[in-house]
Amino acid sequence: MNTIKLYLHSMAILIKSQMQYPVSFLLQTIAQLIMEGGEFLAVLLIVDRFDILGRWMPGDLYFFFGMMSVSFYLTECFGRGVTGNFPMLVRTGQLDTMLLRPRGVLTQVLCSAIDPRRITCIAVGVLALILGSRMSMIQWTVWKVLAFAEALLMSMLLILGLFLIEAVFCIYSVKSVELVNALTYGGRSACQYPVDIYPRPLRAMFTMLAPFAMTLHVPAAWILGKPLYGWPTWTVFVCLLSGLVVFGVVYVLFGHALRHYRSTGS
């Protein structure tokens, strides 16, 4: 409870700081809109030219895109401390300051940043979701809503976990931004389309290593009424948990890394 209060209080302060530069904020928000709008435009243009992708109809593609977009940018918005620039926290000594306070380090990292500019990206994602749901005529039930909510939550945990890998490497002073980007941004680019269109190695990568297929595609495909690989319904709710697993594993590694942290500078 106390932690949530702290998080909300921190967010209030951060938003207050960002509003000190309103023009910059507005411009950056528009920039985000162009970016995500451009990504969505690419999907629209692909649909315009190709109509279908394997067994997936345009509505299905918009729905997949929307789920990825919403979960990715919700994570970027609220998990900015992790997804933003963790190496900077180390370089500027902010991590030292966090270690000096009687709170969990990850809590403080999450409390250290928020990115409300992503709201426009999330809006684009929501638009895609509505469009996809309409076009694919999804019959929403309580279970589907539940699966949808859980899928978003687990995907967020997964994305946060993947970004946290960079933090772990960074603490061991290994430069790995690009490698981790292959998993995070690569995962986003790849898995905004259903995983079954990809050849085996990529499918393996996004099922085992960065299991977007588990947290996003299995439930989304089931919601669309076209279960992935024809798996039974119960798998939907189990596969989802892989997001929690990835986050848990990386979180343990993160704690371990902190004990080997070598603070630089005086």
Next chain:
Amino acid sequence: MRTKAYASIFRMNWKLELQYRGAVLGGIICQLVFGLILVSLYRALYAGRPQVMPIETVSTYVWLQQAFFRMVLSSDSDLAGKIRTGDIAYDLVRPLSLYGYYYARILAQKSMGSLLRAVPMLVFALCLPRGWGIMAPVSPAAFACFLLGLMIGLCCVSALENITMGITMRTLDPKGIQAMLNLLMMILSGNVLPLTLYPDAWQKVITALPYAQLLDAPIRLYTGTRQVAEAPGALLLQAAWTVVLTGVGIALWKSNQRRLVIQGG
């Protein structure tokens, strides 16, 4: 005299770029994953609905875009930082034009940076099976045109980035403007989606814009989407944009410099 100074700035930054071998390796792996993802996606799309343009052309387009990704990515974070802190004013002590100084730097970073990444990536792409990797250029002449186009493209993108920086200096809001212009660059240069897959009517407009002159124009020559006979026109368009953008950049930096001097940094 001056030319010699700019040449040595260029050389120095070329060598500097060689230092970051670790980052290069990570970048190559990342770009390889992206290349594989995109080629797989387009292959899956083609399986459902084959197009006039063969899949080999699309995968070649993707690999060339990924190999030269460093070109479109804004490269000079140092300069961006200097603008933010106002330290750019200290550069005025040099007996060179600010524009020329940074142009040489950016050109060196982009050319060496993309060369280091492109060679291993293209070797990798050559080893992939047909339709997955990169195909050979349609003819030696086309390849020559591609190389020439690539060089003009490098000059063009350096001029573009200098304009971005110039505008950034003016608005004192580095992040917003820069992010916006860089994103436009990614979308309109064919990085997100090959320009060849845009609706045909759109392509007429988009290929005339400066962003298409960086990579799209040379790649089209390489793949034969544009014939060698059309090459002079394409190269001329590239060169024309480069001249215009350089001119705009110089004017912008000149007026910025005056403001710097007046405000005292």
Next chain:
Amino acid sequence: MNYIEVENLCKSFTVRRKREKGHLFREKTTVQALDHVSFSVRQGELVGYIGPNGAGKSTTVKILSGILTPSSGSVHVGGRVPWTDRKAHAQHIGVVFGQRSQLWWDVPILDSYLLLRDIYRLEENAWKTRLDELTEKLKLGELLRTPLRQLSLGQRMRAELCGSLLHRPELLFLDEPTIGLDAVSKLSLRDFLREENRDHRTTILLTTHDMEDVAALCSRVMVLGHGKLLFDGGLTDLLSRYDRERVIEVSYERETVLSGLPNRCTVTQTGSRYRVVYDPENVSTAWLLEYLQGAGSIRELTAQGQNIDQLIAQMYREMDL
């Protein structure tokens, strides 16, 4: 009962060198930042921790505050092991870095203090009383609604101090607190620290290069060099060891040549003005004065000891740091 207890503390870092030509891998070398350091500090002591750059001062402070895990040795602060009980430990210590801000840059400092209240789980009343006390002593009252970025360096340091003392820490680490401050700010900062130490029995460990700080505040100094503790005791004891040389400055009415002084004296000349540095143990002061008087007609003469910075520099030289 000792408050801080450090025994055989060691910390080594592996440093990867730049890859040399002809070598496939980069070479690794181990740097011993702390080499069997032992000391103890009682509750309420005010200790200066000095040493040249790179001696291991920051490493010690980072271990004592729980940021770093040592390679070996034991540390107890108030009965806690800092790096294993990090959170519990953090509740009882405060740290101020002279060159690094721990408050939020763009918001009024009061907002930072409110957030710190939540971070340290302070009770509203306790927090309010303490804040009132600190704002009065540190003269922050009118600045509470000003964003940190608009404060001057001196004001900022006061604001930082307030932030790190809100939770009434038992132990306060100060890392170069007076760096870059003007004379007035420095003096008032020292007064404040002395009061805080007296009124709340706060144990203070001060690392600094400013010997004036140490002389004004600390009854005890520890000298660290090459990762080893080289001295632990009173500042006057330390200085008297190195306080041997004396300086005489003399100027003559007319241009005068000083020749025949023993080479154990160092002489520097500017015009008709001379500066003679000598050790009274080796050269008799009486003899020297007589000699100087005999050399010509003296317009002015001053005699003095060396200042504290010179003494410390000499100590570092003699300890081979």
